[in-house]
Amino acid sequence: MTRREMAMANFLNGYNCSQSIVLAFKDLLPIDETTLSRMASSFGGGMGRLREVCGSVSGMFMIAGLLYGYDGPETGDVKAGHYARIQELARRFEEKHGSIVCRDMLGLSVKHDVPTPEARTQEYYKKRPCAEIIGDAAEILDEYIKENPV
Template identity: 60%
Template sequence: MKPNLDSEETRSGKINVLLADDIKKTQPEMAMALFRKGYNCAQSVFLAFCDQCGMEFETATRLSSSFGAGMGRLREVCGGVTGMFMVVGLLYGYYDPDDQTKKTEHYQRIQYLASQFEEKNHSIICSELLGLEKGKDSPVPELRTEAYYKNRPCEALIGSAAEILRNYIKEQK
């Protein structure tokens, strides 16, 4: 079941996540809308699928909060890709550390998804996707202004990751 996006429940009180009509959006559209609401790239993808993972919205938000901007603004693996991997881990991941077959299958799955994203977007590395020099960025996130959204490909990259993931999940059924 999708989270009630017009509800205002959280652990300590209230949070307005999205408008009620956003519930009808596809997961890629939902991920992009979440990004526009201020969630980071990893959160945006992960939250668009948290209902399928059986995870409560606030827990999913907190769990994925460290992985935005290429992992805490380190500009490494794109947060959208990381969000995709988190969902796949919850849905199809292994749990027995001695099961080499399941580990191999899961790593193949992750490499396949990474290659799908890279094929569409030419990289899975945040700094490369944004045309930035390698290396960590200031820990202070940029303010989300219209100029920010206009100058960054992040929203489209998040949509791309969510679309790849949605298609992958459909193929597994």
């Protein structure tokens, strides 16, 4: 199963968009599945259904931080290099979807949505392109990791 397929399956099994991404890359990390899932739990629906940065993008950034990030109070080249990496991932995603913002991709006019998510029914999946968006994010990150081995 590809990472794209794993991420999409995670979403279809009820994980939020951010969890779907981080769990698709869990084998690369020295962190247990429960911790990863909890770490990403706040970022679904564009950060707690605020409809801001897409959760799949946040998930990509979390994995990039865990694989390539710095762990000190950096202010110079190390921080700039990592931020360049994050901006590159965002650029690739935006190139494919026109935005990294949840509400823009879903065509929503609300900035902050109600906190209660919709039930995951067949109708929900028909009207939401989220599974494909998540698949694209996983594919982008997978390609990036292959191009930039840890």
